[in-house]
Amino acid sequence: MAEAQRTLVLIKPDAVQRELVGEIVGRFERKGLKTVGMKMTNLDEATLTEHYGHLKDKPFFGDLKKFMMQTPVIAMVLEGYDIIEVVRVIVGATNPRKADAGTIRSDLSMNVPSNIIHASDSLEASATEIKRFFKDDELFTYEMLTDKFHFGEGV
Numbered sequence: 001m002a003e004a005q006r007t008l009v010l011i012k013p014d015a016v017q018r019e020l021v022g023e024i025v026g027r028f029e030r031k032g033l034k035t036v037g038m039k040m041t042n043l044d045e046a047t048l049t050e051h052y053g054h055l056k057d058k059p060f061f062g063d064l065k066k067f068m069m070q071t072p073v074i075a076m077v078l079e080g081y082d083i084i085e086v087v088r089v090i091v092g093a094t095n096p097r098k099a100d101a102g103t104i105r106s107d108l109s110m111n112v113p114s115n116i117i118h119a120s121d122s123l124e125a126s127a128t129e130i131k132r133f134f135k136d137d138e139l140f141t142y143e144m145l146t147d148k149f150h151f152g153e154g155v
């Protein structure tokens, strides 16, 4: 049987300012992903330097960090089978003008860095990123009546 895995999502300041938080959370809920952590938090420069460390030599690094500090963000941990791939498919490509129609980035945004959402790109990254934003007691394990649809034997 498949094993449930976790990923980290950040709903970015453009989405918070454009009042799209409910829309985005709703898409994940309707898909059948389980929310096991969720909070609003301000990101500081040190956290962002770590989080976007792979981009530290890019010319847009400073602007990206400033953008991410404009307002609080919503941090979420989502659980499901093949969670990294499932969430990245729902999120869409980094450039919203190239993202597939139907994805969050394609449907709701037009530019970078304001592409609405961050999602971990591997299980290794998600383990690090979840620890970066959540304490152990901010993550929850619980049963839902709908688990029978989304977990268990199948393909």
Ligand code: UDP
Pocket: 055, 060, 064, 093, 094, 112, 113, 114, 115, 117, 118, 119, 121
């Ligand atoms: N970004 C940017 N300019 C670029 C590429 C990326 O401002 O040319 C921002 C954008 O917000 C993106 C984030 O940097 O989501 C992280 O980039 P990454 O390559 O990790 O893309 P992601 O994993 O978010 O799709």
Ligand code: MG
Pocket: 119, 121
């Ligand atoms: Mg990335």
